[in-house]
Amino acid sequence: MSGLLIDAAVQPFCRDGREIYDYMDEVNRDRGFPDVESQWYQAPGGDYDESLYGKGYPGSDPEIASRHLFEDDGVDVAILNPRTRGNLPDFQLNTAVCSASNRWLAHRWLDEGNPHGRFRGTIRVNPEDVPGSVAEIERWGDHPLMVQVGVPLQSRDLYGRPRFYPIWAAAAEAGLPICISTNGGAGLEYPPTPTGHARTYSQYIAFMAYNYVYHLLNILTEPLFKEVPGAVFVFSDGGAEQLTPFIWKLDTLWLGVRDQTPWVDRPPSEYLKDHVRLGFSRLDKPPGDSVPIVDWLAQTGKEDVVMYASNYPFWWRNHPDDLYEGTTKEQTEKVRWRNAGEVYRGVTAEAA
Amino acid sequence: MSTIEVSGSDRTRTKEVDVRWVDADVHPLPHPGDGFLGYAPDGWRDRLAPRGHEISGVSARILDQPEANKAPTGKVDSYSPRGGPACSDPQFAAQQLLVETGMDIGILLPMGRDHRNPDYEHALKTTVNNWLADIWLDQHNQHRRWRGSISVTNREPELAAREIERWAGHPMMVQVLMSPQRPAYAFGDPKLDPIYEAAARHRLPVATHLMANLPYENSIKPVGVGGHFSDYISAWGLILASHLMSLVFDGAFDRHPTLKVVFVEGGFLWVLPLMWRMDAIWEARRSELPWVKRRPSEYVRDQVYFTTQPLDDVDTREEIAFTRWLDMAANLIFATDYPHWTYDDPKWALRRLPKELHPRIQHENATELYGLPQTVPALPGA
Amino acid sequence: MQVRQPINKGARRSAREYVVCRQEDLPPGRMVIAPVGKFGVGVYNVHGILYAINNYCPHMGGPLCSGNVYGTNLWDDVRGRAEHVLDGRIARCPWHAWEIDVATGVSVADARKRTRTYDVRVENGEVVLTR
Numbered sequence: 001m002s003g004l005l006i007d008a009a010v011q012p013f014c015r016d017g018r019e020i021y022d023y024m025d026e027v028n029r030d031r032g033f034p035d036v037e038s039q040w041y042q043a044p045g046g047d048y049d050e051s052l053y054g055k056g057y058p059g060s061d062p063e064i065a066s067r068h069l070f071e072d073d074g075v076d077v078a079i080l081n082p083r084t085r086g087n088l089p090d091f092q093l094n095t096a097v098c099s100a101s102n103r104w105l106a107h108r109w110l111d112e113g114n115p116h117g118r119f120r121g122t123i124r125v126n127p128e129d130v131p132g133s134v135a136e137i138e139r140w141g142d143h144p145l146m147v148q149v150g151v152p153l154q155s156r157d158l159y160g161r162p163r164f165y166p167i168w169a170a171a172a173e174a175g176l177p178i179c180i181s182t183n184g185g186a187g188l189e190y191p192p193t194p195t196g197h198a199r200t201y202s203q204y205i206a207f208m209a210y211n212y213v214y215h216l217l218n219i220l221t222e223p224l225f226k227e228v229p230g231a232v233f234v235f236s237d238g239g240a241e242q243l244t245p246f247i248w249k250l251d252t253l254w255l256g257v258r259d260q261t262p263w264v265d266r267p268p269s270e271y272l273k274d275h276v277r278l279g280f281s282r283l284d285k286p287p288g289d290s291v292p293i294v295d296w297l298a299q300t301g302k303e304d305v306v307m308y309a310s311n312y313p314f315w316w317r318n319h320p321d322d323l324y325e326g327t328t329k330e331q332t333e334k335v336r337w338r339n340a341g342e343v344y345r346g347v348t349a350e351a352a
Numbered sequence: 353m354s355t356i357e358v359s360g361s362d363r364t365r366t367k368e369v370d371v372r373w374v375d376a377d378v379h380p381l382p383h384p385g386d387g388f389l390g391y392a393p394d395g396w397r398d399r400l401a402p403r404g405h406e407i408s409g410v411s412a413r414i415l416d417q418p419e420a421n422k423a424p425t426g427k428v429d430s431y432s433p434r435g436g437p438a439c440s441d442p443q444f445a446a447q448q449l450l451v452e453t454g455m456d457i458g459i460l461l462p463m464g465r466d467h468r469n470p471d472y473e474h475a476l477k478t479t480v481n482n483w484l485a486d487i488w489l490d491q492h493n494q495h496r497r498w499r500g501s502i503s504v505t506n507r508e509p510e511l512a513a514r515e516i517e518r519w520a521g522h523p524m525m526v527q528v529l530m531s532p533q534r535p536a537y538a539f540g541d542p543k544l545d546p547i548y549e550a551a552a553r554h555r556l557p558v559a560t561h562l563m564a565n566l567p568y569e570n571s572i573k574p575v576g577v578g579g580h581f582s583d584y585i586s587a588w589g590l591i592l593a594s595h596l597m598s599l600v601f602d603g604a605f606d607r608h609p610t611l612k613v614v615f616v617e618g619g620f621l622w623v624l625p626l627m628w629r630m631d632a633i634w635e636a637r638r639s640e641l642p643w644v645k646r647r648p649s650e651y652v653r654d655q656v657y658f659t660t661q662p663l664d665d666v667d668t669r670e671e672i673a674f675t676r677w678l679d680m681a682a683n684l685i686f687a688t689d690y691p692h693w694t695y696d697d698p699k700w701a702l703r704r705l706p707k708e709l710h711p712r713i714q715h716e717n718a719t720e721l722y723g724l725p726q727t728v729p730a731l732p733g734a
Numbered sequence: 735m736q737v738r739q740p741i742n743k744g745a746r747r748s749a750r751e752y753v754v755c756r757q758e759d760l761p762p763g764r765m766v767i768a769p770v771g772k773f774g775v776g777v778y779n780v781h782g783i784l785y786a787i788n789n790y791c792p793h794m795g796g797p798l799c800s801g802n803v804y805g806t807n808l809w810d811d812v813r814g815r816a817e818h819v820l821d822g823r824i825a826r827c828p829w830h831a832w833e834i835d836v837a838t839g840v841s842v843a844d845a846r847k848r849t850r851t852y853d854v855r856v857e858n859g860e861v862v863l864t865r
Binding site: 043044153154155156157158160161189190191192193194195196198200202203205206207209210211213214215217218220221222241242244245246248249250251252253255256257259260261282283287290291315316 | 418538541572574575576579580581582586591594595597619622626628629630631633634636637664670673694
Binding site: 417418419422427428429665693694695696697699700 | 793802
């Protein structure tokens with residue numbers, strides 16, 4: 001097989017909803033907030049791969065997860081991104097929850113649960129609290145195993161907006177990409193589709209994969225990369241199959257209204273390789289041999305931005321072999337590790 | 353400008369030409385001389401006061417198209433010497449679009465006229481229908497080249513169904529038109545069934561099109577609203593993607609197996625990956641969707657149409673390759689979007705569409721879907 | 735699509751040269767379309783300097799010169815802000831608002847897209863275009 005395998009999207013859980021309280025600071029330890037499992041659109045029967053239900057939540061035991069990922073699937077490095085609570089109205093409480101998540105992850109998964117050294121972590125921050133987020137990134141930025149900053153997909157404003165730039169600048173300064181992913185028991189959020197609340201779980205889960213497009217197009221349209229040239233965004237939930245149709249729309253419209261956004265001084269699609277990564281799963285690609293996969297991956301440079309993402313332990317969890325049939329050796333390497341190695345510090349050298 | 357007369361005289365048979373081009377997206381607006389408010393239903397005339405921008409003529413959009421200050425309603429060269437907004441003069445529009453550009457039939461989709469109050473919106477849609485039928489489909493349709501859309505509000509489905517019944521027998525009304533963007537119902541919601549029942553009963557397709565990005569016509573998007581015209585409009589297809597998912601997963605195509613839906617000006621390349629994802633999720637979660645009896649992509653291929661405009665300004669070979677992968681010869685319909693600035697010129701568009709699909713896209717799919725004639729009266733100078 | 739701008743009545747001078755108009759008929763800020771070539775040629779006086787471009791947009795072939803003339807907005811990396819520049823030099827196509835610099839014929843957004851330029855000069859009080 002083609003070299004390393006980096007898994008860009010694994011979600012670790014607390015053993016149960018109370019464990020996180022052990023890591024809350026004293027000021028906030030007696031507060032209440034929704035369990036990350038308070039998922040308003042939970043899949044009927046549960047969100048996780050049936051075979052993973054055991055004593056605690058699936059994905060809550062580092063040893064079991066290590067066996068599934070590293071032994072069974074041949075993953076070399078797994079990037080852990082815990083879900084937090086989305087946007088809680090009380091911003092300081094939300095920041096405290098993010099801090100607790102970071103202490104918990106560093107202790108339970110990156111230290112205690114990491115004898116093999118293959119787990120990497122995510123610094124969770126609350127984008128509604130800009131100074132709090134910057135402080136959190138400064139606190140953890142030097143931790144050798146923290147490789148990205150994480151924010152909820154379910155935002156109240158698109159992430160290209162200037163009010164978020166201090167957070168992105170702190171991440172870029174620390175050499176960390178910013179991962180935007182769906183949170184579970186999210187707090188305040190708008191309906192998950194532009195036509196309102198979905199009537200079925202199927203529509204909810206199908207459409208959630210596309211909400212990254214709003215963030216992506218906005219990020220490519222605002223003055224972000226002039227203000228924070230080093231910013232890199234990871235959309236780990238995937239949705240790569242819609243990248244080409246929507247990036248083509250943006251490139252096209254930009255030709256006529258470029259003067260409204262003069263900071264975008266090249267076709268927006270040309271920013272993708274340096275600034276954007278997408279998790280890649282079996283739901284994000286053409287089924288079977290319905291289209292020529294080599295050409296499809298090459299179109300608009302998808303092959304330069306997609307990264308293997310197991311989505312462990314969710315029901316749509318992938319195994320590595322799901323992704324490479326028919327791709328070139330070079331494309332396979334890009335998906336398995338090269339694209340991830342370009343944005344995550346230290347993941348290729350240490351795993352080798 | 354002189355009236356475009358149909359060639360021939362009373363004594364000779366009018367010369368007919370074959371329909372080779374159908375334009376499925378043309379946007380008429382009332383001319384100041386039309387007396388638009390005179391078409392309002394009883395009791396509404398005095399309530400439908402024009403809004404500020406309708407008097408001043410300035411742009412009212414919260415995300416402005418290019419040159420919005422000089423040309424708020426259309427591409428710069430589409431304003432008639434008779435004044436008024438772009439495409440408010442049926443004779444000038446016929447000259448530009450039918451004679452010079454060579455469209456044989458134009459399907460008219462009046463935009464705007466959404467309103468915060470549902471009953472007000474219904475009154476506005478009724479007014480638009482009365483006006484369109486008189487000015488465009490009767491007074492200025494000697495050439496029988498214009499076809500109309502029955503505008504309805506999907507926020508009052510029963511009223512909408514009655515409005516469809518009112519126009520269903522009109523020979524020039526060929527489809528129902530409803531707004532995709534007001535926070536009303538996703539298109540598969542059973543509350544919209546009266547609209548689909550009425551439309552299907554009269555074999556009228558139901559079309560949807562962006563109504564305008566006026567302040568009250570927008571909803572907050574799931575993670576925030578685009579900051580500029582380019583990112584906002586580029587993401588537009590996602591609204592239609594969500595409506596399409598709802599039509600499938602909420603069972604509307606099962607309840608209305610003869611219903612046809614037309615997504616106008618919202619792109620069509622995203623449909624291919626959308627079908628992949630819907631099929632995969634349906635496979636995985638079929639037991640939760642007993643009312644979705646067939647594979648989602650089958651409903652799309654059987655019951656949904658997409659207009660081609662705006663095609664993308666990208667590598668032509670790549671674009672054609674993608675359209676071939678889509679493999680939807682029976683579902684694509686040509687449109688110019690006249691008079692808007694995102695206009696697709698027909699000759700340019702053909703270069704970006706697979707050659708083997710040209711007859712289907714240019715006219716065959718549209719004439720079948722809308723029941724259009726195979727020939728139309730010739731126009732002088734065409 | 736026909737050109738709607740009134741076409742200036744000039745005169746052919748030789749196989750290669752065409753007299754567009756008298757110099758005083760093309761003051762700064764004005765443009766005339768000379769009936770040269772298949773689509774006509776737009777001759778612009780931008781702050782006293784003459785430029786000529788094909789009345790044909792490199793995009794869809796729209797009548798480029800019959801649209802409005804503006805400056806444009808470019809990002810200034812040194813100042814770190816947008817600046818309004820090239821005032822009077824940017825023709826926007828009336829179809830899709832593409833910005834073309836009349837001095838170079840090149841699209842502001844994408845330098846790979848360009849329309850043809852022509853030499854134009856003043857000789858004995860006449861504006862002379864070389865095809």
